[in-house]
Amino acid sequence: MASRNPYEVLGVKPDAEDEEIRAAYRKLAKKFHPDLNPGSKQAEAKFKELGTAYDIVGDKDKRGRFDRGEIDASGTEKPQNPYGAYRHYADADAGERYQGSGFRGAQNMSPEDLDDLFSFFGGAGRGGGQGGEGGARQFRMRGEDRHYLLNIDFLDAINGAQKRLDLPGGKSLDVRIPAGLRDGQILRLTGQGGEGLGGGPPGDALIEVHVAPHSLFRREGDDIHMDLPVTLGEAVLGGRVAVPTADGSVTMTIPANANSGRTLRLKGKGVPKPGLAGERGDQYVTLRVMLPDQPDADLTAFLKDWAPSHQYDPRSKLR
Amino acid sequence: MITIETVIRTVGGVRERELRAWIEEGWVRPERQRGVLIFREIDVARVRLIHDLRRDLAIGDEALPVVLNLLDQLYAVRRRLRAVNDAIASQPSSVRRTLRVALRPPRPRAPRKKK
Numbered sequence: 001m002a003s004r005n006p007y008e009v010l011g012v013k014p015d016a017e018d019e020e021i022r023a024a025y026r027k028l029a030k031k032f033h034p035d036l037n038p039g040s041k042q043a044e045a046k047f048k049e050l051g052t053a054y055d056i057v058g059d060k061d062k063r064g065r066f067d068r069g070e071i072d073a074s075g076t077e078k079p080q081n082p083y084g085a086y087r088h089y090a091d092a093d094a095g096e097r098y099q100g101s102g103f104r105g106a107q108n109m110s111p112e113d114l115d116d117l118f119s120f121f122g123g124a125g126r127g128g129g130q131g132g133e134g135g136a137r138q139f140r141m142r143g144e145d146r147h148y149l150l151n152i153d154f155l156d157a158i159n160g161a162q163k164r165l166d167l168p169g170g171k172s173l174d175v176r177i178p179a180g181l182r183d184g185q186i187l188r189l190t191g192q193g194g195e196g197l198g199g200g201p202p203g204d205a206l207i208e209v210h211v212a213p214h215s216l217f218r219r220e221g222d223d224i225h226m227d228l229p230v231t232l233g234e235a236v237l238g239g240r241v242a243v244p245t246a247d248g249s250v251t252m253t254i255p256a257n258a259n260s261g262r263t264l265r266l267k268g269k270g271v272p273k274p275g276l277a278g279e280r281g282d283q284y285v286t287l288r289v290m291l292p293d294q295p296d297a298d299l300t301a302f303l304k305d306w307a308p309s310h311q312y313d314p315r316s317k318l319r
Numbered sequence: 320m321i322t323i324e325t326v327i328r329t330v331g332g333v334r335e336r337e338l339r340a341w342i343e344e345g346w347v348r349p350e351r352q353r354g355v356l357i358f359r360e361i362d363v364a365r366v367r368l369i370h371d372l373r374r375d376l377a378i379g380d381e382a383l384p385v386v387l388n389l390l391d392q393l394y395a396v397r398r399r400l401r402a403v404n405d406a407i408a409s410q411p412s413s414v415r416r417t418l419r420v421a422l423r424p425p426r427p428r429a430p431r432k433k434k
Contacts, residue, residue: 030376035368036390038397086368089361090394091401097348097361098391141405145360149320184325186360198409206360208321 005073006053006066014067018060025054038087092142143194143203150175150207154214157181158224158246158271165207175207179272180222183211216244222281223270229290230254232299245269245283252285260289321358323349330367332374341369346387 007014010024028050030036037043052074057063065071089095150165160179166172173192181187186208193203218225228243238256242249247269254264263286270281292299327335341347342356347365349358358366369387372378378386407418 026375026377033371033376035371038394084360084364086361086364087394089364090390091397093398094359094361095394095398097359098365098387099395147320184328200405 004049004053006057009049009053010057018058021054021057025050025058029054035086035090038091093144141197141200143196143200145203146193146205148173148205148207150209151212152177152181152209153212154217154219155246157183157209157211158219160272173205173207177209178274180274181209181211183209185209217246219271221271222273224281224283226283226285227288228285229288230258232289232291235259235287235289243283243285246271254287258287260287262287321360321363323356323358326358326363326366329363330370333366333370338366341366344384346384 007016010021010028012021012024016024029047032043032047032050034040034044034047055062056066056071056073062071066073090098148165148167150163152161152163156163156177158179160181161177163175163177164172165175173189175187175189177187186206189205189207191202192205196202216226224246226244228241230241233239234241234254235258236256238254238258240251240253243252243266245266250266250269252264252266258264263284266283266285268280269283273279273281323335323338326338327333338347342349346369347362349356349362351357369383372383372386373380407415410418
């Protein structure tokens with residue numbers, strides 16, 4: 001979708017003060033916030049457009065970059081909200097938790113409640129000259145959402161996987177883990193929750209996924225970090241070494257004189273970005289120089305010769 | 320199970336002390352199991368909404384309970400309307416037709432177009 005100019009969206013001039021932009025955003029957001037306009041697709045779309053616009057020009061840094069033409073009007077999409085919007089819950093039975101006073105739940109509505117409802121809306125109640133009570137009142141109700149926990153391996157979260165979740169009672173659910181899943185993310189399996197009543201649709205299964213840590217890899221956002229042990233020789237002379245990645249082993253070139261603690265980047269070997277096919281973060285490899293496991297007589301002899309005439313101070317910054 | 324730490328982690332920009340004050344005020348109503356606060360998804364979404372209202376919409380803490388109260392009423396009405404809708408949908412088509420006619424809004428008296 002082509003994005004409109006953010007200044008235009010907010011109705012301000014391109015040279016408007018920051019405060020003016022904030023005020024314009026607030027004014028429009030109050031009008032179009034979708035949780036204040038439930039059911040209005042138009043408000044939802046408008047609010048999204050506002051958010052994208054304000055995301056750019058409401059941020060000093062991004063506004064500058066936009067003004068200089070470094071980023072376009074689509075800016076960056078805000079990260080997906082893992083729990084969904086308030087209106088989706090408040091419209092469903094879950095909303096009864098925040099029942100306003102004077103209202104009882106939509107489920108278990110008694111005939112009196114229904115009368116109450118009709119009078120509330122100003123219409124005639126039950127039997128109001130319409131020939132009395134009709135047939136049995138059947139309520140359809142959506143089944144409840146069921147919550148589950150699922151623990152998965154680090155690499156399954158990175159690469160995606162197919163998991164089976166055994167439920168109490170012998171049933172099981174097949175869960176597709178999308179590549180790049182974050183720890184704590186919730187997956188929704190539509191229609192896999194509790195059965196509906198009176199022909200109502202079933203609820204959903206909501207699966208909170210926990211990712212176990214890995215012995216080598218650490219995840220930071222879309223990037224993966226790891227320590228790579230290298231020999232003294234590889235550090236001093238450079239060389240090509242095999243490095244494990246989430247995607248299999250790759251060969252990496254270590255430059256000559258690469259010190260312990262130096263970090264090298266393997267581009268595109270990080271976490272697949274959800275929703276962006278083929279795009280991945282990077283893997284950062286931090287070198288750790290390792291001496292031989294056993295004392296090496298030649299190395300010791302060489303250093304006894306070499307060290308006295310080649311003094312250097314790696315601790316100069318500690319003072 | 321969603322704990323207060325998870326909520327703080329998922330809803331960026333809300334401090335725990337702040338959230339506890341909102342719970343104290345009854346704006347957010349998690350359950351308490353053996354002294355531990357347990358949130359449901361609607362609670363997390365509501366924390367985000369309150370955060371939006373205060374930060375993006377600059378609604379002050381004096382006005383916020385009024386806004387929340389009106390919203391709670393709006394959603395309660397919407398849920399009841401949905402229940403009524405569902406009830407109507409499960410009726411035989413003759414009943415539905417009768418209701419459709421009865422619910423038709425009065426037609427505005429538009430000036431007639433020339434044929």
